[in-house]
Amino acid sequence: MASAVDGEQALAAGRDRRHDLILLDLMLPGMSGLEVLRTLRREGIETPVIVLSAKGEEVDRVVGLKVGADDYVPKPFSRPELLALYHAAAELERMGDYAVNIAKLAQQLASEPEIPLFSQIPLMERLCRSQLHAAMRALVDVSEADARAVCANDDELDRLYDAVYRSAMEVMQADPSRVPQATHMLFIAHHLERLGDRVTNIGEDVVYLATGQIEDLN
Numbered sequence: 001m002a003s004a005v006d007g008e009q010a011l012a013a014g015r016d017r018r019h020d021l022i023l024l025d026l027m028l029p030g031m032s033g034l035e036v037l038r039t040l041r042r043e044g045i046e047t048p049v050i051v052l053s054a055k056g057e058e059v060d061r062v063v064g065l066k067v068g069a070d071d072y073v074p075k076p077f078s079r080p081e082l083l084a085l086y087h088a089a090a091e092l093e094r095m096g097d098y099a100v101n102i103a104k105l106a107q108q109l110a111s112e113p114e115i116p117l118f119s120q121i122p123l124m125e126r127l128c129r130s131q132l133h134a135a136m137r138a139l140v141d142v143s144e145a146d147a148r149a150v151c152a153n154d155d156e157l158d159r160l161y162d163a164v165y166r167s168a169m170e171v172m173q174a175d176p177s178r179v180p181q182a183t184h185m186l187f188i189a190h191h192l193e194r195l196g197d198r199v200t201n202i203g204e205d206v207v208y209l210a211t212g213q214i215e216d217l218n
Contacts, residue, residue, distance in 0.1 A: 007031025014040045019047055021089050023082075026053040026064070034067060041068035046096075048089035050082075080212070084205040088139055091198040095132070098191040098198075105184045105191075115181050118167045120160040124192040127157055128199070135202040139209075147206035150199060151217035157196040164189035 002019070004010035007030040014022055014036060022040075026033035037049055051069040064072045070092065071085050131150055138146035168186040172179050200218045208214055 005029070007033065007036050010036045011039055014045060014047065014049075015043070017045065017047065021086055022047050022049045024049050024051050024069075026051060034064065037064070037069060038067050048093060050085050050089060080209055084139070084209040087205045088136075088202050091201050095195050095198050098195045102188050102191050105188050109181060109184050112181050112184075113178075115171070115178055118164050118185050118189070120163045120167070121185060121189055121192070124157060124160045124164075124189060124196075127153070127160070128192050128195050131157070131196060131199045135199045135206070138206045139202060142206065142210050144207055144210035147203040147210070148217065150203040151207075154196050154200045154218060157193055161189050161193040 002013040002016065004013050007028040010024065010028055010033065011031060013019070014024075024033045024037060028036065031039075033051065033053070037051070040047070040049070048070045049068065051064045051072045052075060053064070053072070054075045070089055073081065073085060131153055134146060135150045137143075138150060164186060168182040171182040197218060204215060204217050207217065
């Protein structure tokens with residue numbers, strides 16, 4: 001962990017890619033927090049950034065997010081709120097890893113003899129996309145009801161993954177030459193299912209933020 005007392009120190013600390021999260025105040029001496037954020041993003045540094053600022057007007061929030069902040073928290077803020085945002089940023093980082101793994105598997109699939117994509121995989125992709133959007137909206141709105149709905153929908157993602165597994169086993173048994181393709185598709189589905197679990201974790205954080213109660217909804 002590192003701290004900074006002005007914009008130049010904040011920029012130097014932000015360039016250290018070992019950090020999992022950056023908490024950035026906009027009102028820094030010297031280089032402003034906004035300029036620090038803009039510079040980090042321009043240099044390709046993708047560490048999640050949560051902006052903390054006494055400037056809580058909607059236009060300030062929009063500008064911060066447009067420049068590259070992952071979230072914007074006006075002061076004063078509560079400790080549970082900051083904790084939930086930190087967890088959400090960490091979950092988003094892991095989802096990015098899953099996306100990279102899926103892209104690599106897609107490249108491998110493209111280099112192999114083509115077989116039809118298991119029909120459940122596009123359904124899983126659309127559900128993951130919808131779930132992530134809903135979870136982030138629930139986080140912004142601190143909506144317990146929406147967060148619980150997100151967690152409940154994870155069962156459908158599990159059901160689709162089970163169906164992919166069965167389809168993969170059937171293809172492997174029927175035609176051993178297609179084992180590599182079926183295996184790659186199975187791992188794609190696995191990453192999508194794990195991504196869905198991460199989205200559910202964000203939903204649980206929102207429930208905690210709204211109620212103060214820790215619940216296992218996965």
